[in-house]
């Protein structure tokens with residue numbers, strides 16, 4: 513394969529954590545966790561290769577300069593409905609550009625997307641792909657006040673893919689998604705389109721013969737597209753507020769304060785922001801960490817017809833990567849960024865909530881009013897009994913016990929929702945699902 517593109521060279525360098533990088537200190541192992549960012553110092557290797565690093569990843573240090581020709585090729589591949597079996601589904605079918613690259617779902621949806629074959633559903637609810645370029649590679653990091661190192665980064669809700677280029681194998685080959693069967697069959701499908709000569713022109717003629725080379729080429733092109741500035745617009749009203757101090761409304765301002773307040777919403781402890789920094793990369797609304805907030809089981813999911821089926825999240829990845837005590841991560845899912853969350857039709861990894869207000873209110877009364885959230889009032893019904901201890905019962909507002917007052921009032925929940933709507937990029941303001949709905953029968 514020709515290594516003409518800096519992005520392929522980058523991908524190749526990442527195959528080895530330490531060797532490929534210029535030695536800053538001959539002894540310290542290093543890892544680049546975000547493209548262009550200075551390498552992080554690796555102090556340990558967890559399991560079979562996940563680095564433990566000494567510093568938080570700094571998104572403002574990332575540099576994304578994908579080759580424009582590769583971006584254009586990736587964009588073409590992203591919208592190409594011939595890359596599925598049967599033909600008809602593209603990446604954009606589930607990551608709708610009109611909905612900030614999250615899913616537009618039919619009326620009778622169970623809450624997750626359907627694959628290229630009717631009746632075959634994704635196991636999870638697709639996130640927006642805007643800002644996905646900031647998701648760092650998998651790593652462990654121990655914060656000053658944390659008792660132990662925790663995992664961060666990796667793509668998908670369970671971190672099972674390490675890079676965007678690697679991740680594309682998932683949807684392309686997954687039987688419930690684009691269903692290309694095998695790398696071999698995918699190669700034949702791509703070879704039947706004019707994408708094949710275009711990819712060969714970028715990556716060399718081998719891509720038309722070698723299925724793995726074709727997957728790498730598609731991965732590099734799609735990654736370049738997802739890393740382009742087009743996929744990280746930073747044009748929301750909140751960005752105007754950060755950059756130019758364009759005021760928010762009084763209700764949105766209250767919502768922001770509640771979102772930050774550790775005794776009220778406490779949302780910022782996981783959905784990170786910095787409203788004093790003008791750089792919007794400091795406000796991606798996630799620390800890329802994982803948590804177990806135990807959202808209700810979505811009984812409409814086809815996979816959940818089997819009562820023994822559970823989506824255990826990060827521990828599946830932890831087992832595969834041989835992290836110690838993998839079961840401690842069962843129920844953990846990656847904290848999603850909340851930019852453009854107000855255009856979504858379904859919320860949480862399993863699409864269980866149909867309104868943004870419910871997604872916020874859930875935190876407030878999860879254990880105080882379990883009957884409102886869990887079928888039959890049985891709390892944490894989507895986490896197997898063996899893993900209940902993993903569930904976060906300490907972070908406000910989720911630290912309440914039955915009978916205790918909730919951290920937020922109904923009006924304060926509305927304020928937070930109003931604030932979350934300011935995170936919508938300009939192009940999607942018209943796609944926001946609804947205004948803050950009034951809770952019925954209250955106030």
Ligand code: HEC
Nearest residue numbers: 602603606625626627634636637638639667668669683689
């Ligand atoms: C059938 C629907 C479907 C199709 C088609 C699809 N995706 Fe997805 N995508 C999903 C779902 C569902 C998830 C969440 C999966 C998970 O977390 O396990 C996802 C997750 C992702 C993620 C991870 C985002 C994150 O924050 O971790 C990326 C990147 C992505 N998709 C890119 C693509 C690309 C590129 C294509 C085309 C090659 C594609 N998807 C095609 C449904 C789809």
Ligand code: HEC
Nearest residue numbers: 777778779782803807845846847859860861871872875907
């Ligand atoms: C302890 C960490 C933590 C705290 C605190 C927290 N969240 Fe979350 N949030 C998560 C995780 C993890 C998920 C994903 C859960 C899932 O998919 O099942 C999530 C998901 C969400 C979603 C759904 C996003 C989507 O795209 O589906 C919204 C909305 C949300 N959080 C808002 C909030 C608000 C508002 C607060 C404060 C009231 C808050 N969160 C507090 C960790 C946290």
